[in-house]
Amino acid sequence: MRKLLFQSLFRSPLTEAPPSASDAALAELGAALKRSARRSLGRSLSIREVDAGSCNGCELEIHALSNAYYDIERFGLRFVPSPRHADVLMVTGPVTMNMKEALERTYNATPSPKWVVAIGDCARDGGCFAGSYAVVGGVSAVVPVDLYVPGCPPRPIDIMKGLLALLEGTNVEMPASQG
Ligand code: SF4
Numbered sequence: 001m002r003k004l005l006f007q008s009l010f011r012s013p014l015t016e017a018p019p020s021a022s023d024a025a026l027a028e029l030g031a032a033l034k035r036s037a038r039r040s041l042g043r044s045l046s047i048r049e050v051d052a053g054s055c056n057g058c059e060l061e062i063h064a065l066s067n068a069y070y071d072i073e074r075f076g077l078r079f080v081p082s083p084r085h086a087d088v089l090m091v092t093g094p095v096t097m098n099m100k101e102a103l104e105r106t107y108n109a110t111p112s113p114k115w116v117v118a119i120g121d122c123a124r125d126g127g128c129f130a131g132s133y134a135v136v137g138g139v140s141a142v143v144p145v146d147l148y149v150p151g152c153p154p155r156p157i158d159i160m161k162g163l164l165a166l167l168e169g170t171n172v173e174m175p176a177s178q179g
Pocket residue numbers: 053054055056057058092093094119120121122123127128151152153
């Protein structure tokens with residue numbers, strides 16, 4: 001025990017260094033997202049996350065979007081608990097047999113216009129779970145997909161870039177009642 005304590009005095013930390021608090025690229029990307037959401041929707045973008053059968057690796061990266069570093073709410077993006085309040089369904093994982101109906105119902109409960117963003121390789125085509133007896137396939141096997149963000153899992157910054165691409169590629173006029 002004494003040896004361990006002694007070693008810990010001189011050994012560098014085993015954890016990764018935290019990202020710099022003044023990350024200009026993140027601030028720039030966030031500002032672009034905020035401008036795009038304002039331009040496309042006239043308000044902030046609401047996201048409903050749906051885990052359709054993922055290993056939770058993608059969820060960890062999505063959760064990171066709300067941590068103190070990424071803090072996407074400051075850029076006008078927010079996660080909402082109900083699909084009825086969402087503009088975007090952010091779906092992870094291969095769609096399992098058990099989650100197929102839940103995903104369909106969530107999609108149907110989301111008001112139009114709406115976008116489906118498939119996060120991660122599994123959401124694209126089933127990924128490493130493709131062919132499993134328990135899996136229907138990628139997200140597009142159940143609901144139409146507007147954007148894929150590849151990766152296993154994709155980094156939070158890639159998810160933000162994907163959302164920006166989605167907003168930049170859309171020219172949707174929202175009804176005034178939804179503004
Ligand atoms: S893409 Fe990778 S991290 Fe995401 S659900 Fe599939 S296996 Fe897990």
